[in-house]
């Protein structure tokens with residue numbers, strides 16, 4: 001009973017909480033930024049068909065420039081590595097490499113994609129690397145650095161490198177949250193000195209760096225807190241260990257500055273209401289949490305790096321941004337196939353192109369390019385899979401919606417294309433939206 005009282009109180013607190021509503025004016029301006037390029041989107045759909053992924057080259061180059069500029073200004077000796085897992089389309093990787101970035105990979109498959117791009121520097125991170133994956137890294141020791149995830153992996157890397165007669169440049173990942181599921185990543189910071197001692201006896205592994213990564217940062221505070229902890233750790237290391245460290249990788253996890261956009265079901269109070277009152281669900285929102293502009297991320301992290309790390313060791317800084325770079329660099333185009341009522345349409349494309357039931361919890365405006373309007377109207381926009389969870393949205397921006405209309409789902413670049421599935425429907429083709437569009 002005590003527990004029930006506790007839960008009832010918690011439920012009351014959650015239901016009284018109100019996630020902020022998205023600013024409708026800002027949303028309309030965001031929609032307008034796509035409507036102003038409407039002709040280009042319609043032309044590319046006529047040429048390539050639908051459904052279609054659009055690689056938005058100008059957006060990708062803009063994000064690459066802005067991220068690099070902000071971080072290079074604050075941390076002059078920085079190397080950026082695009083996290084391929086966020087969108088592994090080879091054209092995104094090669095264009096970002098062309099902007100001077102290296103690549104961060106987390107599997108043998110991603111490593112192969114990265115190796116196909118000539119000369120790009122690569123870091124290989126992630127837990128549970130297999131011997132064949134490590135052997136592939138070792139075969140390209142001239143441009144791959146392995147970020148070791150555990151004591152066992154140190155031994156396996158030594159085994160792979162000694163078998164090939166190579167010397168492998170490496171770092172070690174430090175666990176930044178030692179509770180719960182995040183503890184699967186890296187080694188506890190308290191074990192660093194022991195790890196470095198073990199690495200001394202691995203003649204084919206040259207341990208010269210540290211890495212940490214925290215995900216989903218709406219502001220830099222968590223990253224700053226761990227940098228500060230790292231600084232303390234560096235202060236405790238003997239001098240010869242400090243000079244051994246030539247890079248510190250501060251990871252990725254920068255949330256795009258538009259913020260996080262949510263359907264009612266994506267908010268804590270909405271999830272609870274959905275359980276208690278399913279019949280009234282889905283009628284409010286959209287909601288959102290703000291994020292931090294990238295210049296402020298860079299400034300705050302730059303200050304922390306200077307005060308906590310560069311005051312103690314002379315090293316380069318690595319960063320592994322993924323989502324921030326590719327989120328706005330890919331969109332999805334769809335065609336309305338069927339209208340089954342005033343408030344329900346079915347599209348040719350389906351959420352297998354996204355790989356998860358994203359739009360039940362995340363909000364993105366569905367933009368009707370064929371009947372443009374800056375106002376959102378209610379109506380279910382659903383895909384063509386045989387599941388009711390195939391939702392694009394609960395409304396659309398347009399004067400109306402009819403079969404044959406072309407719809408745009410903007411900013412679908414991060415953790416969607418990489419998760420796409422051959423489930424019932426085939427995955428869409430990709431086309432490039434640039435000054436001179438061409439199919440890739």
Ligand SMILES: Cc1ncc(COP(=O)(O)O)c(C=O)c1O
Pocket residue numbers: 083085086104125126213215216251252253254320321322323324
């Ligand atoms: C080790 C590592 N680095 C970088 C990233 C990229 O993070 P984000 O796309 O949030 O920037 C991830 C994402 O999971 C990661 O696991």
